[in-house]
Amino acid sequence: MSKKSTQTEFKLWEMNKVWDVLTDEQKAYIDENAVVYTFKKNEIIHHEGDTPTHMMMLVRGKVRVYKEGVGNRSQIIRMLKPCDFFGYRAMIADGTYNTSVSAFEESVVYFVKKEAFLNVIQENNRFCYLFMVEMARDLGVADTRSVNLTQKHIRGRLAEALLSLKDNYGLDEDQATLSMYMSREDLANLSNMTTSNAIRTLSQFADEGVISIDGRKIKLLDEEQLVRISRMG
Amino acid sequence: MSKKSTQTEFKLWEMNKVWDVLTDEQKAYIDENAVVYTFKKNEIIHHEGDTPTHMMMLVRGKVRVYKEGVGNRSQIIRMLKPCDFFGYRAMIADGTYNTSVSAFEESVVYFVKKEAFLNVIQENNRFCYLFMVEMARDLGVADTRSVNLTQKHIRGRLAEALLSLKDNYGLDEDQATLSMYMSREDLANLSNMTTSNAIRTLSQFADEGVISIDGRKIKLLDEEQLVRISRMG
DNA sequence: CATTAACTATGCTGTAAAACACAAAAATTT
DNA sequence: AAATTTTTGTGTTTTACAGCATAGTTAATG
Numbered sequence: 001m002s003k004k005s006t007q008t009e010f011k012l013w014e015m016n017k018v019w020d021v022l023t024d025e026q027k028a029y030i031d032e033n034a035v036v037y038t039f040k041k042n043e044i045i046h047h048e049g050d051t052p053t054h055m056m057m058l059v060r061g062k063v064r065v066y067k068e069g070v071g072n073r074s075q076i077i078r079m080l081k082p083c084d085f086f087g088y089r090a091m092i093a094d095g096t097y098n099t100s101v102s103a104f105e106e107s108v109v110y111f112v113k114k115e116a117f118l119n120v121i122q123e124n125n126r127f128c129y130l131f132m133v134e135m136a137r138d139l140g141v142a143d144t145r146s147v148n149l150t151q152k153h154i155r156g157r158l159a160e161a162l163l164s165l166k167d168n169y170g171l172d173e174d175q176a177t178l179s180m181y182m183s184r185e186d187l188a189n190l191s192n193m194t195t196s197n198a199i200r201t202l203s204q205f206a207d208e209g210v211i212s213i214d215g216r217k218i219k220l221l222d223e224e225q226l227v228r229i230s231r232m233g
Numbered sequence: 234m235s236k237k238s239t240q241t242e243f244k245l246w247e248m249n250k251v252w253d254v255l256t257d258e259q260k261a262y263i264d265e266n267a268v269v270y271t272f273k274k275n276e277i278i279h280h281e282g283d284t285p286t287h288m289m290m291l292v293r294g295k296v297r298v299y300k301e302g303v304g305n306r307s308q309i310i311r312m313l314k315p316c317d318f319f320g321y322r323a324m325i326a327d328g329t330y331n332t333s334v335s336a337f338e339e340s341v342v343y344f345v346k347k348e349a350f351l352n353v354i355q356e357n358n359r360f361c362y363l364f365m366v367e368m369a370r371d372l373g374v375a376d377t378r379s380v381n382l383t384q385k386h387i388r389g390r391l392a393e394a395l396l397s398l399k400d401n402y403g404l405d406e407d408q409a410t411l412s413m414y415m416s417r418e419d420l421a422n423l424s425n426m427t428t429s430n431a432i433r434t435l436s437q438f439a440d441e442g443v444i445s446i447d448g449r450k451i452k453l454l455d456e457e458q459l460v461r462i463s464r465m466g
Numbered sequence: 467c468a469t470t471a472a473c474t475a476t477g478c479t480g481t482a483a484a485a486c487a488c489a490a491a492a493a494t495t496t
Numbered sequence: 497a498a499a500t501t502t503t504t505g506t507g508t509t510t511t512a513c514a515g516c517a518t519a520g521t522t523a524a525t526g
Contacts, residue, residue: 069384070465073384075383075384077379092365092366093366093369122362128361132361132368135368136323140323146300146382147300183474194513195474199476
């Protein structure tokens, strides 16, 4: 896909401020070495163990970053939204992908060739630093998540997941309904529990008036209480 | 502490290959802005929530990086050995420390002022990139750890912890005894379980002939079996 | 629109691991 | 060396959660 077409399709360079630090030449070089793909719902973008060939930016849609765990249980590490980068960690650490990524809904992804990305990152200091900041944040989140998932009880973990969905994707126009309509299974994989426990706990929350449920739409009724639950189980 | 003294005390620049990419001026600048401290066993080096003022390199000893969890339970994120860097993530992400660090045994730490470190990292591309690689690796480890700790059973988690101690610190001259003599409590905090379960499971392993125990000395007798246990609980 | 498949809901059962309780043994401190 | 604290070891109880079964409900597909 040519440079022209990515720029007419969507304002690529405006999507993430990270691009701002590139020179015009570097931008051109990146875009010459990039393609755009569309993925259908649940299609796998890359799989744990694969060798990285591109760094990616999500243009449209939503994707999940997850790891296959023990006995069919998968754990969602994080959910991405448009303008988020992914797939660069493995190539910087010089290894294979540690996680899998699949489309949560129909998604458009901008693929930049490994070579091109690594070249630019090593010639543009500011660009490198911004990715470093990105990773430093992710690492902080990862460590916190690890303690949350291992030490909090089911209610706390689910409450936390709901709050993080709010932070990440925001609310519908009613200022209460999560804009992210996830299946119970995904919600379970995000909060490290079985699907039935996600369902059970969700209805518990509804019974208590903390949330209300309409299919996959979850309305947060008492966010303070949700925070309280997430803090102490 | 003067530059001269750090260089006579220990060969600072030889401790970690990361220093190699600095110019002599940059090295001098770093060292002018650095001090060396010694910490007693169990002394806290920095605490979760503190504002970072230095990046650090462990010179001698061992330290634990951990997070206080729910209800007095702490989780060891990783154990460091000499030449390892720490404390730089928070200042790159521009936040407070996300983890606490305490000396596992008497330890010597090289402290580089935040300003100096950030300046050099932003002026030396290669230096920046090397820290990025460091973080990319840590992030991979963190994600894997998260799945291990949440999905594996006690036996698997403990086996994994023992193997990671071997990888990180190696073995005594007998080529079997872990060079790291940890308390049962630390071992528990590393493998996300209660102290009594660490003790119990450790004796179980000993009964099964996988390891043998002499106080805090743990001898690995059947590493293959340990790998098997770690893989499938 | 009928059939199949996927998702949601709820109850029941089993169990892994936490919590608690108490000794005994080491290690520290006085 | 006595006294106190910390660590290790083991048994018992409790419980949070996984696992399974089943049924209703919604969505996908021929």
